[in-house]
Each structure stands twice: as structure tokens, then as C-alpha cells.
Amino acid sequence: MRSFGLVLLTTASALAAGPVSAQAPQVEKNVSMAMAMAIMQGTLDQCKADGYKVSVTVVDKAGNVAAQIRGDGTSPHTMEYSRLKAYTARTRGMTSGDFAKQTEDPKMAYLRQIPNTVYAAGGVPIKAGNEVIGAAGASGAPGGDKDEACVNAGIAKVADALK
Numbered sequence: 001m002r003s004f005g006l007v008l009l010t011t012a013s014a015l016a017a018g019p020v021s022a023q024a025p026q027v028e029k030n031v032s033m034a035m036a037m038a039i040m041q042g043t044l045d046q047c048k049a050d051g052y053k054v055s056v057t058v059v060d061k062a063g064n065v066a067a068q069i070r071g072d073g074t075s076p077h078t079m080e081y082s083r084l085k086a087y088t089a090r091t092r093g094m095t096s097g098d099f100a101k102q103t104e105d106p107k108m109a110y111l112r113q114i115p116n117t118v119y120a121a122g123g124v125p126i127k128a129g130n131e132v133i134g135a136a137g138a139s140g141a142p143g144g145d146k147d148e149a150c151v152n153a154g155i156a157k158v159a160d161a162l163k
Contacts, residue, residue: 031060031126031134035158036067039126039136043154044071047141054140054147056154057082058126061133063090071140078139085123085137085147087116093132097121097144122147126155128162 036058047054055078057068070079088096091114100119103111112119121144123137136154138147155162 028061029128029131029133031058031066033067035126035161036134038157039151039154040067040069041154042157043136043138043150044069046153047071047138047146047150050141050146050150052141052146052150054138054150055079055082056136056138056151057086058136059083059086059090059134061090063087066134074140081118081120081139082122082137082147084116084118085120085139085144086135087123087137088118089123089125089135089137090132091117093125095121095125095148096123096137097148120144122151124148124151124155126162 039058040056043056044054053071053073055068055070055074057079058066060066065083068079068083085096088099092099094102096118097120099111099117100121102108103119111117122139123135125132126134126136136151138151141147141150
């Protein structure tokens with residue numbers, strides 16, 4: 001009797017959802033490879049002009065690495081740290097520096113439990129309008145604020161495509 005109720009409920013739920021053929025495909029904005037490459041190059045160019053050697057990571061809407069590059073002369077940890085900064089910016093929808101400031105408040109410190117997030121500047125969300133479609137992070141400059149400035153310069157290279 002109990003299993004019959006479950007089958008009936010499942011069938012009713014499926015019927016309420018409507019036929020599969022009537023469902024439109026989901027369309028999402030995301031970071032393209034060309035966009036990721038342009039952001040990375042713009043970030044590297046700005047940091048080089050400022051005298052910094054950095055690694056850069058771009059993550060897509062799902063937080064997965066879309067592209068990553070280790071800058072010449074960078075320390076080994078900069079690859080992973082740039083990824084963590086980008087992931088933090090993507091998952092939180094704010095710069096990784098703003099997330100670090102937010103979690104300084106004891107009432108918000110519980111957010112530090114989120115896996116793979118960091119509490120340092122250098123990660124910036126990539127937004128198409130108000131929608132976060134990815135993020136970029138840099139590591140290697142002498143301070144996260146300098147990494148973040150380079151990433152902002154990289155994202156500015158694709159600003160027209162994000163409108």
C-alpha cells in the first residue's frame with residue numbers, strides 16, 4: 001500500500017511537470033574561451049606594466065577552470081592561489097577582497113567554512129549586466145590589491161562583450 005502511494009505521487013509529479021518536448025532548452029551566459037584568453041592577457045599586460053609577475057585563472061559560471069596561465073618567473077603557489085581567488089569571487093558574487101572583509105565580522109565568520117574560498121584580494125567576478133558569469137583571479141603581485149587592479153584591467157578588455 002505504501003509503495004503504491006509513492007508511485008502515484010511520482011506519476012502525479014511527472015504529469016504536473018508537463019511533457020518533456022514542451023520544455024525549452026535552458027540558455028545561460030558564460031565565459032567563452034576567447035573572453036577568458038583576453039582577460040588573462042589583459043591581466044598579465046597590466047601586471048607586467050606595473051612590474052609584477054603573476055599567474056591568472058578564469059573560472060566559468062559553474063566555478064570550473066576555463067583557462068589558466070602561469071606567468072613567467074612566478075612562484076609555484078600562484079597558480080592554485082589565483083584559482084582559489086577566482087573561485088571565491090565566483091561563488092560569492094563579489095571580489096575575494098570584499099569577501100575577506102565580510103568574514104572579519106564575527107557574525108559572518110561562519111562563511112569561512114565554505115570549501116576552496118580564500119580571504120585575500122585578487123579575485124573579481126565577471127558580470128554580464130548584473131549576472132555573474134564567471135570570475136578571474138591573479139596571484140603574485142606584492143599584495144592582493146595589486147592583483148585585483150590587474151584583473152580589473154583584464155576584465156576591462158572585454159567590457160563591451162559584457163553589456
